[in-house]
Amino acid sequence: MKTCLVVDDSRVIRKVARRILEDLGFEIAEASDGAEALAWCRSAMPQAILLDWNMPVMNGMDFLRHLRQEPGGDTPAVVFCSVEADIEKIQEALDAGASEYIMKPFDSDIIAMKFVEAGLA
């Protein structure tokens, strides 16, 4: 079973995303900020990461840049999931190595379609 790491400082968003992604067949791990997510990836690299942008301790963009420097860190498909909806911000995420980008609010169809786009479902 593929693993997806859900990284968001909102417990509600993590819970909602977990339910949707479990229905898509993923095993779910959770982290509430970028530093926690990076530690998780160093112990077990997931196949997919659903990543918030604005988080305490380490934000999503810093996490992604660090992740891509890690051994094996180029393999997970990273789907940003953020309230940031400016084209410049989205482009910045793509330039940093994001595979897809979800603008909040989202629903289950959007997550499913974005994961298909990212080659994950």
Add this chain to the structure above:
Amino acid sequence: MKPEDSEWIAALCSRLIGLKVDPEKTYLIDSRLSVVARRESFQSVEDLITSVRNDSDDRMAWALVEAMAAGESSFFRDRTPFACFRDEILPAMGQVRGNRPIRVWSAGCGAGQEIYSLAMIVNDGLAGRPPETQIQLFGSDLSNRAMEKAQSGIYTHFEVQRGLPIRSLVRHFQRAEDMWVLNAPIRQMVRWRQLNLISDQTAAGGFDIIFCRNVLCNMTDAARKKTLEGLAHALSPDGFLFLGEGESTRALEGAFNAVADRPGLYARNQAFRPAVQAA
């Protein structure tokens, strides 16, 4: 809702646009028509239906059937037909057509997601397409409201996240507050026409590729046959027809041949002579 009202609505939809409506599904009829009732300042759906039945108001009757016909769509819906269009049909057609334009029609284009998906494919270019290939894109729908939305190229936050790859959003759209606006160069690639597939069978012609997906499945058997006759008339003898998942050309025997291993793709049978002819 009174049974005679729901049966009248079903009959109206069948007669005007060939739409199959189950009169037992009163909740569906009610929810679709309540939008029209509110918009047109009626107290209730019943009042709306009574008014249309008594006044023979054509404009309002069309508003009813348009509301009943409204469907969900998404960019690059089902993905596979678009990959087939980009990677196989368009390059092959380009070789055959040379300098002559390839004409592509989205029949029943709704709010435009399908034809704009094709426009983005054409705009983004493709490997294997001869450089001189010209492509003309056409969209039609029976609904004026849908066509207006399609022509505006304005979509909600949710609509642009259904099926549209994020790189396509960044490349082809601009954000305008809570909405997303398709860039003019893509919008200007498409020509539009309001068209009823069952009554305007000969109004369109000379197409090389037709997308008519998720339209036939909502039609009565008679309307399906009429529509396929119109599509056979409109399609060039060596043209291709894309239908939706689960749809087929069975209602019109002999006009199309299914393409092996390409579900939903049909080649026009070159020997077939359409019963309908241009006026």
